[in-house]
Amino acid sequence: MFLLNARITAMREVARGMAVISIAAPEIAAIVRAGQFVNLGWAGVFLRRPFSVYRADGERIEVVLKAVGRGTSQLLAMGPGDVISCLGPLGHGFDLEAGSRTAVLISGGLGVAPMPLAAKEASALGMRVTWVHGARSIDELCSESAGDEVIWATDDGSRGIAGTAISAAPDGDVVLACGPNRMLAAVADRWPEALVAVETYMGCGTGVCLGCAVPLTRGGYDRACKEGPVYRAADIDWAALPSHLSYAVTV
């Protein structure tokens, strides 16, 4: 785990109001795994804000976000040259095992966040990657994708299949999903073995405060920031997981 004062190097828009921010964080870029996150801090917010790592190359990591509140608005108002505090990589990402032939990645809205890294890791393990890429409408659909095949899905049919990403998704040897907790609960119904990245409010992001409780079907809670944020879909007690969080407000 590294704590870096990291410079924002670039920013690009990928959908209406949705931007990718590149951050110079070589130590984190070198080791981050798909599904892990960074906890970003700057002068305008009290607690840090967690963001999945979207892409990583030798020098930089990227995060993708939309303004959903005070912190995300402030972050989007920053630009190249601004420095933010970056703690990571954090959490337990997607455990992909060699031997599976096909991987289906399902994202809703901002749930695209962990998918480019997941596509890269699945491809490196020899899997054929299908990314089902959903949002409410074409304006809210992140324009970037990865993988061998991309299936676009919008609720209003303005791009690709009309309907949810789940209804548009084929089956695969492994299914990975990220999006609003409500969508992930539906993923759990169809693919109990899917690996899903959930979100919770977080205090520390490092496992010490117990603020990020994820209710488990076997009873009790564990920590989204440590054992998670990626879980086997069937392990989560979806009825007890707050579903109003705004991670993927666009679905």
Next chain:
Amino acid sequence: MTVDMSVAVAGMKLRSPVLAASGAFGYGTEVPLLDRRALGGMVSKGIFLRPRTGSPPPRIVETPSGMLNAIGLQGPGVDALIRDYAPQWASWDFPVLVNINGESVSEYGDLVGRLDGVPGVAGFEINISCPNVEQGGLYFGNDPRAAAAVTEAVRRRTTLPVWVKLTPMVTDIGVIARAVEGAGADALCAVNTFVGMSIDLNAYKPRLSFRTGGLSGPAIRPLAIHLAHQAARAVRIPVIGIGGVTNAEDALEFLVAGCSAVQVGTATFINPRAIAEIHDGISAHLELRHLNSLAELPRYLPRD
């Protein structure tokens, strides 16, 4: 010149006046980027005799300059603590105190009885901000008699240091401070979180599933300094200041106001290096003022 940063709290020698507060470091085994040289000691996450699942989410809400938490004292229970954590503490070069919780006077006593003599356990911090289930859920910490009864029950079971952690939700903290001093406490910790509430205007209901939570962070600092100061004026035993310490100046304010040491909680969520920076900042301050040791820091402590 190196400044002598050590302090003795009721006979327990600490190499630094900066301690890790209960609930912000778990059991100390997973602390990120910990700089041990700066750490005077650690207080464990609160423990009960039996395992507790804790409250349902959401458990955390950000507030202006602070946060509300309702973790619900999730914990593995004393058997798991003795098996999994205490053996690790035994090899560390700073003392670990266990944060003790109970639903009845006898439960506090029994818990300390179980832990007394376990290698790795250097002392106890008694969290009296718990509801007394036998007395209709009134908080031990609000009632001088109940607070004293808990302190006595614990005192009888151990010769290790007993620190009693006071709640700020009282009309006169001096009364409670004197009551637990009289019942045999070695030191006081002031203060625990303030009870607060935050409302979600989309759902028209509280943001925390537990309805209320404990407010911590810089938002409570001036209140906490005042309460720690009042407690220190009321007693002869040492007081450890807690509440919103984020940097060396904050810690120095508590120390000058009459505290022997400070604990840091919430600040470490934002800055995992906070404890080391606070330690080094205090040392730099003393050096700048040509003070050779923390003991030489002037205090403002007129006694009641």
